[in-house]
Amino acid sequence: MTTPKHYQALSQEFQRIYHFQHLQALGDWDQATMMPMGGSHGRAEAMAELAVHIHQLKTAPLLLELLDCADSEPLSPSQRANLTEMRYQTLQANALPSALVQAKTQLTYQCEHAWRDQRKNNDWQGFAPNLTAVIDLVREEAQILGEAQGLSPYDALLNKFEPGTQACQIEQVFNEVKTWLPDLIKQVQQHQASRPHLTIPASSVDKQQALSLDVMSLLGFDFNQGRLDVSSHPFSGGVPGDQRITTRYEEQDFLSALFSTIHETGHARYEQGLPLEWRGQPAGQARSMAIHESQSLFFEMQLARGKGLLSPLTAKVNQHLGTQFTATQLEHLTTQVTPGLIRVDADEVTYPCHIMLRFDAEKALVDGSLSVADLPDFWDNAMQSLLGLSTKDNDRNGCMQDIHWPVGELGYFPSYTLGAMYAAQLRGAIEAQLGNIDQLVSDGKLNRVFEWLQHNIWSKGSLLTTNELITAATGESLNPQHFKRHLFNRYL
């Protein structure tokens, strides 16, 4: 069967866009890992030029015409799915007037720049007007994006990261979690109170790096299709076929680099496992931020903190760092639950509290029921109720701690906890089909877990919607009970 000609022409256009996105990924990675300071001005100019070019390609009138023509062509279900993704990406690129995009770029650049100092100085009074201006613009953006898609403003923001997911679904899930999580946290703290105190010995960067590389191999990272480097914030970048992940070494805490490497390896294996035959097409790309996070958290939380993998992990730690940990000690170190103010330092159990708080706040900021001026009180109240902690007069460790809002990224936060929930749900499905994961790993069958993920998640790219993907893999839509069961199993 020959490929219908308009669809074919569209595919070629998206392949071109993808080639320029390849360069974008390379530029971003290099900037964070390799580029000397003096290169930043020239790089910023080149990357801006590239972004303009990609935007021009995505908003070319030809694309819209081709989309309409291809729609009435006889397409296979996969081609139809690809067309849907093409239309979605085109809509996202075309929806916003360029004046708004430009204004947002400028405003968030300034807000982020000022925020770096304001946060350090706990300068809420200085930050508030900047954030207000950003929120105003994001509300305008949300309004326009929502109208273009027939969505509420906040849902339109959510859909930038989680296509097809609505705030009301997340609300339902999160409201249920709020009924048991604060209590669970208290129980876990009591449960862990008798644990012996452990100290972490210092380890050189070289040794930690050798450990990271060894663990990446254990987790099936393909070094012919990627590499590990260092950046100030760990991330997973590059392109499928050439995954560039990073970590950051702290001599006083080898667990930080080790577990961020494991996390990013999860992201990387997803990208390395995306369907080769769809590479360069929208349908060949990772499904959503939450699904991406489900893979990194599956590696970091479900696998690496489980008794099955902890045993070989402990052996590798001792081998590379010359320590003498037992697997139980490493388990204790990596499953310690302690309510804290900072999201990025939070453990697996308290993490959702940070997300639920932000989700409630940003929804209310967007629908106007919460003003920026009232944000510190809102934050303090929510922290008190969820984690029993106060952020009064401590906004730097409260509502000023994250970069997301200063850069105008509202709608992103839920992905983290949705990811954790999907990860637990995938684990449930794997165990139903293959048996207990820790046992599988202990039996040397870790690869069967990866094969399952390859078959059910990685190889699907964006050929299915998030809901179709999860339902096909697990037999049901998002079901937070798996996450609840996982937490109770592991922590009580």
Place this chain on the structure above:
Amino acid sequence: MTTPKHYQALSQEFQRIYHFQHLQALGDWDQATMMPMGGSHGRAEAMAELAVHIHQLKTAPLLLELLDCADSEPLSPSQRANLTEMRYQTLQANALPSALVQAKTQLTYQCEHAWRDQRKNNDWQGFAPNLTAVIDLVREEAQILGEAQGLSPYDALLNKFEPGTQACQIEQVFNEVKTWLPDLIKQVQQHQASRPHLTIPASSVDKQQALSLDVMSLLGFDFNQGRLDVSSHPFSGGVPGDQRITTRYEEQDFLSALFSTIHETGHARYEQGLPLEWRGQPAGQARSMAIHESQSLFFEMQLARGKGLLSPLTAKVNQHLGTQFTATQLEHLTTQVTPGLIRVDADEVTYPCHIMLRFDAEKALVDGSLSVADLPDFWDNAMQSLLGLSTKDNDRNGCMQDIHWPVGELGYFPSYTLGAMYAAQLRGAIEAQLGNIDQLVSDGKLNRVFEWLQHNIWSKGSLLTTNELITAATGESLNPQHFKRHLFNRYL
């Protein structure tokens, strides 16, 4: 004074092109230093897309219109020089029919690929028809480029690398060199016959790297504007503001990495010193391949093999590698003259013989007076007469040794020896103005040499033609007598 509007518009177009060239430089560097094998297919596609885009920008009809309009605007001399470079680049991009460019890309790709094995196997019979096809296409290219510029075919090829330089000038220079160089080589060999034999101890890559970085600092490399990495063939890449140089470490021969680092540092300082106010414009770019090579060879040959710099270099070698060399021993090791078959292994004295041979050969291949079939005999005869060596039945170490012809780069070779000659001429001018260079370096005034180069060469970019640049800096056009005097001074 306001900038004339057509000229202004042109500048903006070239700035855009420059931004995409920035990405091209990054992609090339990454491919040679960082990219895992699995990334090559995706990278090749992205780079091809980028090359097409840059070619489209350079051949946009708008550019030709703007060039004509700007020509009649009131421009400063520098703007006029920039316009000349713009016109030159545009002409180069527009001259060739895209079918020819595409055919050459494909043919040379195949020829190079096959050559890698054919060279290993000394398979001249297999290589000859491939090279014939490449030469045929290059002759067509040369014909078209020549007609577009009113140049002979070979001059048109030369001009791709050395704008404004003609084969007849080079012939005159090379013919004079041939009258004394073969004899000098014999004299130097006799002169060096009594030198004691020295062995080079093995050194670890880590120690060699620390030595390289230290020597780069000594030579004024700005690490805020660049970095050193490893690649299989050393090169200087990146962009002004972010110079990426590479070296290659051999445990058995630290001098290889050390002197290639010094060589590339010369290239890098030229790029780092290009005029900031012209960055992104054609006039702000390096003048030509020979001028580039003059800077790298000034560092590698004139400076680093001179008695002034050898002393601190020796100290650094001993410090980092734990050796106990004297400066005289290092001088002997780095100035040993030995006629050999391989150009890239040749010393400073015999190197021009390799170039003169190739210049004569490629000129004759392009004008048709030499057929590919006769190349092995031509090569053998020339090697016999210049260096007293035969390449009979040894084409892998004769006419098959270089990558240049398999990839269709004819016209490039002369740049190497022109560079060596310009370097010697610049040294002459510096010594006439500032005094003996070795003495300056010994007196801790190395920086005065760099300041001179910054003022006279680096800061000029392409604002002057090669001849204007050299004349302004040294008071005369290319004069090979400086090179001759340098060789006699150093080696006899």
